[in-house]
Amino acid sequence: MKSRKPVIGVDLDGVCADFYGRMREIAAEWFERPLDSLTSDVSYGLGEWGISPGGYDSLHRFALHQRELFETMPMIPGARRYLRMLSDEGYHIRIITHRLFIHYSHASAVSQTVAWLDRHGIPYWDLCFMKEKSAVGADIYIEDNPANVEQLRNSGHTTICFANSTNRHVAPPRADSWAEVYRLITCRDDLLTDTHPSVT
Template structure:
């Protein structure tokens, strides 16, 4: 694919490529000193089902998870993420990883190092790695996101966003994908339109 025709796919990490909720559930069970089975697998955004009642409590848990349990380098990969991102990359799409992992102060170095280690260890292809909250400023042609607030924000800015489905975003409307295979097919179906828009 010629450079000027490359389609940029903005890909979120947590909940899309990395199993954030699966690993965080294990850490939360330890943090709250509860048996793992007492923490439901399906949660809403904010993790109130696990006993996280406010922002301060979430930040304390999150800080412990990253600094003491290497959260960002110890998560399992979401099935299909590597396979289908590699296919998209091989087919000429530009993969731009976008994550808001620096939202809690004072341990940014650990968060960045763990993120790069995880991406490299799992063989995730990417051209760019962006740590930022305002994902609409990144300049992607397609966004893949699971956070309900982020999906709505991107769509309000008229940016095409596929919601990667999980229990936190059931209220978000289509387009949605419940697996990487489904997501890959959606992107390929969009390609002819996106390519026509990118040719100048």
């Protein structure tokens, strides 16, 4: 019997979809500020844009309902190509995203997500909307949220950190591109022998 190829648990925002780039455009409109006044070098929570800890929900609702955030984000280059390659090689693609954290917005979040995946031709077998990603049961996770990376690794799950400005402090294995994700997954020595801590 052929050995089973790993299940790849793939995050969407910041990994497949350019969440920060699109949200920057919407935030500039929301705050009525020039786009270039909002830095693209952000930390998790977007405090650099003047968003207070409790002020994000209103912006998110505007982005989701008035600007179709989850349907209008650009695709991160390489996501379609390399996920198709992995799928064609027998890897099981499981999309895992925590997009249901705003109450009474679930229908919009789910429908926009499915439309975006279909329009961009992203292959997947499963689509999971959940916060506790470790409960999904993937073999290798691809994630950019630093707290999620830490939680997954501390639970013993092999996790590739997809690099952006929010997670510079997170230790390897890291990938700066989808080409690097593909290399790490298909030449797994760097993943399976990794003993680095979650953060530096």
